[in-house]
Amino acid sequence: MTAQIYIQPVGFTASPQSELGDAIRLAGGMVYAHRFAIITREDGRVADRVLVSSQGMERALSALPADIAADARDQWAALSKVHSPIQLGERTLRLDQPQIMGILNVTPDSFSDGGEFLDRPEAGKAHASAMLEAGAALVDIGGESTRPGAAATWEGDELERVIPAVEYCAAMGAAISVDTRRPAVMEAALDAGAHIINDVSALRHDPRSLALMAAQDCPVVLMHAPGEGDNLHANDSYDNVALDVFDWLRTARDRAIEAGIAREHIILDPGIGFGKSLADNLALINTLPLFHALGQPLLLGASRKRMIGALSNEAPADQRLGGSIALAMAGMNAGVQLLRVHDVPQTVQARNVWRGLRDAALTDFAMTAPD
Incomplete structure (x- = not known):
């Protein structure tokens, strides 16, 4: 089976302090996300969906199989990437x-x-x-x-x-x-x-x-x-x-x-x-x-x-x-x-x-x- 991974922001907050810092600034903009779904797909079908907070993400990524972990880490970094003008x-x-x-x-x-x-x-x-x-x-x-x-x-x-x-x-x-x-x-x-x-x-x-x-x-x-x-x-x-x-x-x-x-x-x-x-x-x-x-x-x-x-x-x-x-x-x-x-x-x-x-x-x- 071919596995694919996706990280979807699903919980948002008006500011990071409202979640006591447990949030990321999405794509360097004015939106803050604090809850995320880690979705695994196998052969085109969703096989698993786990909810984690931003502070729990490192632990969740470390538990992923090696064949999808690198992609997941790239996506997690991309979610908070600041785009230059x-x-x-x-x-x-x-x-x-x-x-x-x-x-x-x-x-x-x-x-x-x-x-x-x-x-x-x-x-x-x-x-x-x-x-x-x-x-x-x-x-x-x-x-x-x-x-x-x-x-x-x-x-x-x-x-x-x-x-x-x-x-x-x-x-x-x-x-x-x-x-x-x-x-x-x-x-x-x-x-x-x-x-x-x-x-x-x-x-x-x-x-x-x-x-x-x-x-x-x-x-x-x-x-x-x-x-x-x-x-x-x-x-x-x-x-x-x-x-x-x-x-x-x-x-x-x-x-x-x-x-x-x-x-x-x-x-x-x-x-x-x-x-x-x-x-x-x-x-x-x-x-x-x-x-x-x-x-x-x-x-x-x-x-x-x-x-x-x-x-x-x-x-x-x-x-x-x-x-x-x-x-x-x-x-x-x-x-x-x-x-x-x-x-x-x-x-x-x-x-x-x-x-x-x-x-x-x-x-x-x-x-x-x-x-």
Whole structure:
């Protein structure tokens, strides 16, 4: 039997002092975890699950079989890893608190705002500027819809859509991410002033992408999607969605590192809505802290997605603000570093209030033991 190990944070606290120091700072952010599940899987099935505190972890790790102990120790170290800031041109992206990535779609058929900014550069500029002014740390530009059933975009069309948007955002001094799976678009976008490549295929769509990104020496987002080729939503069958996505992302990370991409440049995204049912998406949201054990910054893209409509009487995409904020807050509470959203001002406001509560908890006199 092939055994695999996972360490999932399952108990959280507002501050380490509330647990008398029996807690870790999750991924160097503003979330503290004090209870953990050590999960063992054999041949794809969960065989054992043990709960331990942070102070009991060393004893628990020492009791593990040798064939999984080293992986468990790597995951335990990764859970408290402090991620260095990312330099994006003249802007510095700190990863010690949630950062907001504002969406700029220059497509005719995106599920939420398709066509609104296509062939309308002034409208696109105004939208990007408003997102930056509202507090977006970076703008994510996409020229191809990847919703279920969407037709693939010809590379030439994608270039014509994306590059002008990159150029006008770069002229504003924005930090820029480009959502693409095509190496020609990646290269042209980076040459035009983009800083991050956000690939929904995790650099699998084109075999040239891995070498290109290794040569470019810039950050890349690797997203989970079960399908290949043009249908990223296919093959949507899981034994345990959280653990299966964890394993898939670990393989994608290792594949990128083996190709020469620096580990510190890799960001991981569990791919909410890509080849996943409502139950799968809810399970992933509830287990987001697990993915910090992979040792990379995390991105969550759940804004306005169909799962919100499914839970709210099929509300259309432009009426999913409340659900989008709820999912963003779930990401914040899980220690996710990057939140990809349509509604930047509202999400920034929610983040700022969330941070205020976190800061207050660290200095709450009621949690301080008397001398």
